[in-house]
Amino acid sequence: MHIFNAAQTAHLLPYTRLVPAIAEAAQDYANGSIAAPERLVVPIEEAGVLLAMPAIAQDIGVTKLITVHGDNARHDLPAIQGEVIVFDSKTGRRHAMLDGPTVTARRTAAVTLLGIQLLAPAAPVSALLIGTGVQAAAHADALIEFFGVTRLFVASRSEHHAQAFCDALRLRHAQASAFPIGSADIAARCQEVDVVIALTTATVPVIPAQLPPATMAIGVGAFKPEMAELPAELLHARGVVVDHLAGARHEAGDLLRANIDWSKVRDLASVIRNGITDKSPVPVLKTVGHAAWDLAAARVATGA
Incomplete structure (x- = not known):
């Protein structure tokens, strides 16, 4: 072995x-x-x-x-x-x-990449990441390496952590620009990026409810019923796609707290098989992970 x-x-x-x-x-x-x-x-x-x-x-x-x-x-x-x-x-x-x-880090980021590939109207060139942990680093690398994203904003409750994250990212990918921002700046920056990805263990939604129709929102970090990164208003305003439907039904706190209509929620396999007819506004992607x-x-x- x-x-x-x-x-x-x-x-x-x-x-x-x-x-x-x-x-x-x-x-x-x-x-x-x-x-x-x-x-x-x-x-x-x-x-x-x-x-x-x-x-x-x-x-x-x-x-x-x-x-x-x-x-x-x-x-x-x-x-x-x-x-x-x-x-x-x-x-x-x-x-x-x-x-x-x-x-775990790389397959989770790959699921996000697949979701963007299937759901977004075009390949992203800019992104906003909320969080500075291992998953955030994997997602930053993935977006740059797979899609060629060149402009990233990184939000954190700690200015020091956001700055350190961006400094390390620029060392790994000299071709990409990375800018640290505070939590108060998230809503404004979301108006100018192609995708916003939350990678936190937040219990209060961190992604704004109002996003441009072409901006894709992705929730990755919240994995317990009491956690939530995606606001109910956004979830009810857009289509919702999950990576694994059965897991999302008891782990996706965002969807559970929003009392989402599960009959309208699709998984990635369904999108791969049948496609998606309407990408405006872009559907929300929520991932919870799976052994597959x-x-x-x-x-x-x-x-x-």
Whole structure:
């Protein structure tokens, strides 16, 4: 079995291959070719949780094990740790162990890229990111590498964090311009970008309710019923697309708190299969994650 660290795992998952692999996995899951039960969540004492996410296809299977310890900063350790085990479905032979947080970050960003590709009226050249964590960094890299986005605004409650994020981003991508902004400037900047993406654990919506019709709003960070990044007014004014419908029904706090009409919510597999007739205003995308996306990443990483 090959064991890959974070940098090696990232190298194995270029977005040009990962995005179509996510699209394929979405269709495979929809037609029953991928079996993936809801993730198992096991509390660890007071501040931790173990997440287990298996998925099986005819070619390969994966199991992602992730631990989340919110107070790990005091131990000088990352809050999220884990791995993805990839094995042959016919024999059980282990192919690889991938870095779990890296797989999660890159496949989540790839789902966002796929959603933009399917739903937006044109490829974006500008974006506003709300948040400065690992997912925000992955999304910034993904937007630049996949779409060639050249102008990014980065919002944070901490001016220092936003500035540091932009400085690091410019070092990785000299061709892109990155500008830190405060929370008070989000509404104004949303009027001049192609896409706004929230990557937070907010309990109060952080994306403005009023956006230009061609500006796409994407909620990524909120993953519990009590969390919300997307305002109810925006959700009721636009079509809503999710990555995984069953997961969104009990994890997408934005949609739950807005009392959304689930009969009108579509998933990415449906959009891939049937297309979308109206892109004005651009539908909202809400993602919650799924083990099938980890399997898609494993296919790319191992050449399955």
